[in-house]
Amino acid sequence: MNYKRSSALFAQAETVIPGGVNSPVRAFKAVGGTPIFVKEAKGAYLYDEDGNKLIDYINSWGPMILGHAHKPVVNAVIDKAKKGTSFGMPTEIETKIAQLAVSMVPNIDKIRFVNSGTEACMSAVRLARGYTGKDKIIKFAGCYHGHSDSFLIQAGSGAVTFGSPNSPGVTQGTAKDTLLARYNDIENVTELIEANNNEIACIIIEPVAGNMGCIPPKEGFLQALRDVCDAHNILLIFDEVMTGFRLAKGGAQELFNINADIVCFGKVIGGGLPVGAFAARNEIMNHLAPLGPVYQAGTLSGNPLAMAAGLAMLNELDNDAEIFNRLAEKTAYLHEGIAKVLNENNIVHTINRVGSMISVHFDEGEVVDFETAAKGNNDTFKKFFHGLLNEGVYIAPSAFETWFITDALTYEDLDFTIAAVNTVAETL
């Protein structure tokens, strides 16, 4: 494949944008090589500036669950744009998307829209602190909740890939209020709660972790968290920025039949535009300004274009009774196919999968937390990544990311991908 134009564009970008990118993982630092500059995308495919066609398994890191440039979403945005792009005043469409989200997701009465997953998680934690009157939070090593200070204590995603778990600029004062637990380890959580008696406002978790590969919660783990939160007056926050409107209509709460106290959204809920949201029952949401004392705001929050894209996306998902089964079946097919060819080529690996999230780890044994995810062979992953890219298959340029399966993928695309994995496996 030829990346001449991408390389030239990257060189230009580097002169005016730090590292040439507006979000670190895009720079390919973990795998080396030149980031690919996208020209356009349609359905399951990306077309880059050099004219290469790639099957896309990142899908903008999750939002494009129905594929790129999905007509109903694009049309909704075009129609809205013609009527003005931002007012900073209430619009009917905000209520419409809120009503639909509340009807799809269990256990929430009200939802507040923001502009990113980071904002959603940051605001959810503030609300939990304001509601409980306590300061400390528990997060899990390897879970990523955006780049707000309280979460960059040993975050997954970019920060881990770069081997710099504590970002300079995050103060010790902030860090001391964030406690880190091991994913899937309820004893560890209980120890932290006991050591910080009556000081913990909330536990925030990705109910399926997607920022250290794809890591499912062990049987009973989420219920155990629910129980321990109930016993200690701690709010349970599900960060469903990845899992929301992806694993089921009602996200992980529905899939695992566990109620969270606050739920955070991003990605799919915005249909590819910059949207985040957080939601809860009335008794919690009514603490938020202007109803209550917990402040939160945004000039572009509830932006009409973003709401139009999100509403069109949620309508599509709500009206398709089979969508989540179909996605899970495609992902299972890919899983079986990849496992078969890696086994045939004697490549040591573990594949994790939940719904339409899947990850391939180059190590043996279960991958259940950050420690086991970090054991994966990164040299093998780099070769795997570049080999697949050369075959026209684009997976995330980091071993710590999940793949996102889109409904636009056909079984021919999946077979093409499995054949590509076979070709690459012979070189690993």
Ligand code: PLP
């Ligand atoms: N929470 C999770 C689970 C995420 O995966 C991400 C981003 O990948 C975020 C929060 C932050 O979202 P954003 O990048 O929109 O700020």
